[in-house]
Amino acid sequence: MKSEDTKTAVLPKQLISTAKAKELNQNFITKRADLNKKAIGKEDANAIWYSLEELENYIEYIKSSGSEKGFVVDGIRFYFGVYSESEGKGKAGYTTLFLSPTGKSINEKRAVELTEEEAGNSQDIALIEPLNFGSMGNPPKMEYGV
Template identity: 50%
Template sequence: MKNPPAKPNQLITKEFAKQLNVNYNNKKAASLTGKRAKKEDANAVWYSLEALESYIHYIKTHGAQDGYNVDGIRFYFGVYPDDEQHGEKAGLTTLFLVPTGKKVEDSTAQVQSFAKIQESAPADIQSLDPMNYGNIGRPPSLIY
């Protein structure tokens, strides 16, 4: 490989990832005791690289068209409504993605506001659709 990618600075150890997963599973299991524990909840969500790359392309392209400097993706936890419409996913945990960024007024303002963009936390971009419907870990739950 001529130019290998730089190692991301947000990487964690496999051991810490395992600890986080065990903590989540234990906490989630404790919160689902009693009548609510009808079925085992999802504890992992999988998206294909193709789906993620397509979503990134979508938010960059449409975000720019809407006048945004798209700078990231926020991952939200959610729970599907407990109704027939959502079938086997009803009442289960999900993870959905929302693009973040800053509104840019014009091309000259973009250069001048670059420092301001970096200073504040990115906001969710409401004009772009979130992404959901990854494949969730099915019982038995996936363990990292």
């Protein structure tokens, strides 16, 4: 007998190999990290971490809040940002990553399943708060798989 927590996993279509992930991360480090360091005068964050619980809670929140506000939430868009100097010494000037729910008004007659092209055009739902404040590690620079 399966517990309620046990679900059959569906293999995501967007998976990449760990070798590809290492390549992408190294490309970022060699092509962007030094430019960021020169621009802000310190090593910048290049990885952000959220716990599974935080992500699961946020997904449940945006689905529920979206429904209450008249939206079908169809995804999450990830935005890069930079903390202002007023954030204090621990975050000021560092890159951050925040999550914004996307979707369409329930009033729009459309299927919930989106094509890849439609998903890229999905609109941010500004009536639902974005999620921020993941951990960027200490020091902020990390390398994938190291």
